[in-house]
Amino acid sequence: MDLYxxxxxxxxxxxxxxxxxxxxxxxxxxxxxxxxxPKVDAYITLTRDMAYQRAEELQQRLDNGEDIxxxxxxxxxxxxxxxxxxxxxTCASRMLENFTPIYNATVVKRLEDAGAIMxxxxxxxxxxxxxxxxxxxxxxxxxxxxxxxxxxxxSGGSAAAVxxxxxxxxxxxxxxxxxxxxxSYCSVVGLKPTYGLISRFGLIAFASxxxxxxxxxxxxxxxxxxxxxxxxxxxxxxxxxxxxxVDYVSGLSNNLNGxxxxxxxxxxxxxxxxxxxxxYDKAIETVKNAGAKVQxxxxxxxxxxxxxxxxxxxxxxxxxxxxxxxxxxxxxAKDFSDLDELYVKSRTEGFGEEVKRRIMLGTYVLSSGYYDxxxxxxxxxxxxxxxxxxxxxxxxxxxxxxTAPNTSFKFGAHNASPLEMYLEDIYxxxxxxxxxxxxxxxGGFDNNGMPIGIQFIAKAFDEKTLLxxxxxxxxxxxxxxxxxxxxxxx
Amino acid sequence: xxxxxxxxxxxxxxELSTKTKIYCNCSTSFGADxxxxxxxxxxxxxxxxxxxxxKVVEYAIKAGLATNCEISRFSKQDRKNYFYxxxxxxxxxxxxxxxxxxxxxxxxxxxxxxxxxxITRIHIEEDAGKLIHDAYTGDTLVDMNRCAVPLIEIVSExxxxxxxEAVAYMQTLKSILEYLEVCDCKMQEGSLRCDVxxxxxxxxxxEFGTRTETKNLNSFRAIHNLIEFETKRQIEVLENGGVIHQxxxxxxxxxGVGYAMRSKEDAQDYRYFPEPDLAPIVLSDEYINxxxxxxxxMPHIKKERYVSxxxxxxxDAEILTASKHTADYFEKATAACNNPKAVANWIMGxxxxxxxxxxxxxxxxxxxxxxxxxxxxxxxxxxxxSKIAKQIFEEMFETGEKAEDIVNxxxxxxxxDEGAIKEIVKKVVEANPQSVADYKAGKDRAIGFLVGQIMKxxxxxxxxxIVNKLLLEIINN
Numbered sequence: 001m002d003l004y005x006x007x008x009x010x011x012x013x014x015x016x017x018x019x020x021x022x023x024x025x026x027x028x029x030x031x032x033x034x035x036x037x038p039k040v041d042a043y044i045t046l047t048r049d050m051a052y053q054r055a056e057e058l059q060q061r062l063d064n065g066e067d068i069x070x071x072x073x074x075x076x077x078x079x080x081x082x083x084x085x086x087x088x089x090t091c092a093s094r095m096l097e098n099f100t101p102i103y104n105a106t107v108v109k110r111l112e113d114a115g116a117i118m119x120x121x122x123x124x125x126x127x128x129x130x131x132x133x134x135x136x137x138x139x140x141x142x143x144x145x146x147x148x149x150x151x152x153x154x155s156g157g158s159a160a161a162v163x164x165x166x167x168x169x170x171x172x173x174x175x176x177x178x179x180x181x182x183x184s185y186c187s188v189v190g191l192k193p194t195y196g197l198i199s200r201f202g203l204i205a206f207a208s209x210x211x212x213x214x215x216x217x218x219x220x221x222x223x224x225x226x227x228x229x230x231x232x233x234x235x236x237x238x239x240x241x242x243x244x245x246v247d248y249v250s251g252l253s254n255n256l257n258g259x260x261x262x263x264x265x266x267x268x269x270x271x272x273x274x275x276x277x278x279x280y281d282k283a284i285e286t287v288k289n290a291g292a293k294v295q296x297x298x299x300x301x302x303x304x305x306x307x308x309x310x311x312x313x314x315x316x317x318x319x320x321x322x323x324x325x326x327x328x329x330x331x332x333a334k335d336f337s338d339l340d341e342l343y344v345k346s347r348t349e350g351f352g353e354e355v356k357r358r359i360m361l362g363t364y365v366l367s368s369g370y371y372d373x374x375x376x377x378x379x380x381x382x383x384x385x386x387x388x389x390x391x392x393x394x395x396x397x398x399x400x401x402x403t404a405p406n407t408s409f410k411f412g413a414h415n416a417s418p419l420e421m422y423l424e425d426i427y428x429x430x431x432x433x434x435x436x437x438x439x440x441x442x443g444g445f446d447n448n449g450m451p452i453g454i455q456f457i458a459k460a461f462d463e464k465t466l467l468x469x470x471x472x473x474x475x476x477x478x479x480x481x482x483x484x485x486x487x488x489x490x
Numbered sequence: 491x492x493x494x495x496x497x498x499x500x501x502x503x504x505e506l507s508t509k510t511k512i513y514c515n516c517s518t519s520f521g522a523d524x525x526x527x528x529x530x531x532x533x534x535x536x537x538x539x540x541x542x543x544x545k546v547v548e549y550a551i552k553a554g555l556a557t558n559c560e561i562s563r564f565s566k567q568d569r570k571n572y573f574y575x576x577x578x579x580x581x582x583x584x585x586x587x588x589x590x591x592x593x594x595x596x597x598x599x600x601x602x603x604x605x606x607x608x609i610t611r612i613h614i615e616e617d618a619g620k621l622i623h624d625a626y627t628g629d630t631l632v633d634m635n636r637c638a639v640p641l642i643e644i645v646s647e648x649x650x651x652x653x654x655e656a657v658a659y660m661q662t663l664k665s666i667l668e669y670l671e672v673c674d675c676k677m678q679e680g681s682l683r684c685d686v687x688x689x690x691x692x693x694x695x696x697e698f699g700t701r702t703e704t705k706n707l708n709s710f711r712a713i714h715n716l717i718e719f720e721t722k723r724q725i726e727v728l729e730n731g732g733v734i735h736q737x738x739x740x741x742x743x744x745x746g747v748g749y750a751m752r753s754k755e756d757a758q759d760y761r762y763f764p765e766p767d768l769a770p771i772v773l774s775d776e777y778i779n780x781x782x783x784x785x786x787x788m789p790h791i792k793k794e795r796y797v798s799x800x801x802x803x804x805x806d807a808e809i810l811t812a813s814k815h816t817a818d819y820f821e822k823a824t825a826a827c828n829n830p831k832a833v834a835n836w837i838m839g840x841x842x843x844x845x846x847x848x849x850x851x852x853x854x855x856x857x858x859x860x861x862x863x864x865x866x867x868x869x870x871x872x873x874x875x876s877k878i879a880k881q882i883f884e885e886m887f888e889t890g891e892k893a894e895d896i897v898n899x900x901x902x903x904x905x906x907d908e909g910a911i912k913e914i915v916k917k918v919v920e921a922n923p924q925s926v927a928d929y930k931a932g933k934d935r936a937i938g939f940l941v942g943q944i945m946k947x948x949x950x951x952x953x954x955x956i957v958n959k960l961l962l963e964i965i966n967n
Contacts, residue, residue, distance in 0.1 A: 082537075083536065083537040089536070091536075096536065099536070101530075101536070101537065102535070103530050103535075105537060200539060201538070202537040202538075204536040205537070205767075208767050209766035235541065236539060236541060237541075238540075238541050238542065238767075238768060239539075239766075315763060316763075316766055318571075318761075319569050319571050319580070319581050319761070319763070322571060322573065322579065322580025323534050323536070323580050325573060325575075325580060327578075327632070328578060328632075329535075363761065366571075366761035366762075367759055367761060368759045368761075371761075371763070375763060
């Protein structure tokens with residue numbers, strides 16, 4: 001078996017036990033990248049030289065008998081909106097095409113401290129705005145399960161990289177489903193932790209009150225291991241929560257005895273693809289068979305999540321993206337006659353269509369005279385959605401819903417109507433609005449062989465229960481053992 | 491011409507004298523090389539997040555308590571969005587609808603008349619950077635050292651009616667902030683500055699007139715002159731049948747002229763919304779009480795104490811306590827020489843005149859409190875005359891030398907030895923028989939001439955009381 005196809009947990013053990021050298025692991029991953037990356041295009045930047053240099057250092061320390069960390073020597077990919085010191089961080093935008101941060105994001109520092117090696121920076125929708133990675137200015141990432149289809153988004157590069165065995169794990173960010181939806185499309189595990197569990201310091205902001213960093217992995221156990229490394233309070237991010245450290249790996253078991261799984265029947269409506277619905281019904285049987293009690297619950301306000309999301313997220317984005325003005329760094333237009341023109345031309349040329357659409361939406365909803373009708377009202381609805389989930393969790397331990405109403409679509413399928421694309425986030429967005437943790441695990445395939453994801457949602461900061469449910473589901477199915485062929489299909 | 495009433499409200503910006511900036515650990519000190527006091531956070535690099543400096547909250551609460559404001563137990567920070575090259579995030583973090591302090595007031599004193607000026611609110615916010623225009627190349631450069639230096643904005647009610655009241659209000663605020671040691675109040679460096687909102691209306695009219703705003707005035711003189719100018723301008727416009735536009739005035743202090751900038755700026759929509767990167771500021775009663783208990787003695791309390799403890803006239807006490815620096819100086823010097831009235835007289839007299847000429851504050855003077863005290867002791871002991879003391883003080887002011895050293899170096903010790911003075915008196919009396927005769931004929935002025943001659947002989951060092959006594963004795967014998 002090739003080294004690159006192992007799980008994060010297994011490869012970390014092999015390195016620690018000196019069954020393999022870190023260089024052998026890197027060689028395996030980079031030769032895999034050399035083989036399939038030309039077809040998949042998951043990466044914007046590869047950090048090969050840095051990686052080998054670091055591998056050498058880590059190996060030396062390991063050979064000296066030092067503890068090099070729980071992820072010692074393991075190659076990991078980072079989404080290109082997470083700042084990496086002296087490595088370009090582009091947000092897949094022309095605006096930041098040549099931007100190199102001078103500091104590391106907290107999560108990058110934590111991964112480094114745990115011994116991980118960065119293999120590269122992954123492609124994404126521009127500034128994380130999109131559900132297909134098609135809005136990237138740099139390149140189009142293909143779905144390893146069918147190269148004619150999208151990998152989902154916005155963290156499509158990270159999902160594709162893990163799915164195609166080009167990294168053992170990857171970091172993504174999730175504002176409205178940007179980890180879970182591509183995880184679902186690419187048949188990998190994608191975890192969006194509770195808002196505040198992971199430091200956002202160094203994550204280039206899209207929507208500050210919704211953004212959260214999380215891991216892509218091949219298994220639920222690997223996700224728990226990644227969470228152990230990156231979770232925890234950071235004094236550089238005052239929205240990060242000072243909660244007790246939990247070991248997410250220990251105690252994972254393959255049954256759900258005594259657990260109640262909530263099924264929000266009022267939320268699963270007509271818009272859903274019939275294969276996804278079938279997979280979901282099967283998933284209900286799976287958790288029942290694993291020992292869980294299934295409980296019907298109501299999420300009557302969840303249907304307003306998308307509307308709420310497109311007000312709050314765009315409002316925050318319109319402000320967060322103001323700093324890209326061509327003055328200090330990033331893209332600056334060539335010809336301008338005064339300051340206004342410098343701003344207008346730089347931003348017009350530097351941002352793509354989707355980003356500009358959202359900046360305009362956000363600017364509009366915050367405008368004087370419209371604030372109360374849109375932003376304020378959206379915040380009120382947000383509170384209702386939070387309460388809605390709280391109430392639901394009185395009757396169950398976790399909620400299970402599909403990750404997305406459809407499976408991966410062909411490139412350009414939603415070009416004509418951005419709204420259709422927005423609907424792909426219908427099952428993921430409520431979780432961000434309520435600040436809850438959610439995870440997508442492989443849950444089947446449609447009749448075209450494209451992956452389907454099943455999503456679990458838990459109470460805030462109850463990742464332990466969330467991972468337990470996901471793990472039991474995974475252990476009672478075998479979808480996660482299927483590998484993509486990395487070729488063009490229907 | 492109708493009678494007009496002037497309505498003025500001030501928005502005062504005070505830079506807080508915390509060591510570090512409001513959302514990062516960069517230094518706030520003034521005058522460093524451009525772009526040396528900044529980091530990824532205060533320059534708004536992608537991915538960075540603000541962390542509120544708790545000292546800023548503490549200082550703002552101090553200002554709020556000292557101006558009789560209600561301190562909000564729950565307040566939040568908001569983003570004020572606009573584009574400008576000195577604003578690296580394209581938004582300023584400020585406070586919009588839930589400021590830290592609300593509803594206070596201060597008492598001001600104009601020509602002995604007391605008046606209360608309402609304070610609408612005090613909120614915390616970050617300063618912007620500075621643009622430097624290079625006249626030679628035509629380039630504009632950005633210095634981000636001042637980015638995210640903490641500010642409080644103190645917004646007054648429209649209770650001010652003329653330039654003198656505005657200046658008195660500003661002076662009162664300056665004094666309070668100095669006493670609290672929350673702002674160094676160096677107006678010439680911009681650490682205390684104000685925006686003037688001004689409108690006029692015919693006396694008796696209920697509605698306010700349209701107001702203009704003049705930003706960033708950083709001297710009492712500029713505030714005073716701008717108000718006089720703008721009041722006159724607005725009245726003239728109305729008298730000529732014109733209308734006042736809501737606009738920004740740019741004040742040229744050197745020329746004493748304001749220019750209306752009919753700019754788009756007034757139409758700007760700042761799109762305020764709650765700052766999602768910062769949690770709300772929630773304060774406990776205990777925290778606020780602790781700050782309340784730590785407040786220093788404020789000027790009006792100190793003034794009463796000066797009258798009762800030092801027996802000073804109210805007028806002196808008022809002047810000495812107006813500035814914390816002056817009050818501190820006064821107390822230290824008094825403790826060292828035990829002659830409060832003399833210290834007060836020195837400070838209020840020549841000393842202040844000289845400070846004003848040099849445009850420096852008393853704490854920046856070369857004359858230390860101890861040195862002024864020992865100068866006063868020398869007079870009190872009769873070692874030097876008060877006339878000589880003035881000369882000595884001038885030198886102390888220039889060089890910072892000690893009074894004793896100057897006295898010794900120049901041999902300025904007062905001659906109080908009656909024997910020595912008597913010889914000189916005799917000599918002068920003998921040399922001026924005509925003056926003696928004039929005095930005896932009833933011309934009292936002649937005595938002054940004789941004293942002058944004696945002082946001239948002694949280079950001013952003779953003890954004047956002894957000179958007077960001996961002169962009269964000798965002539966009358």
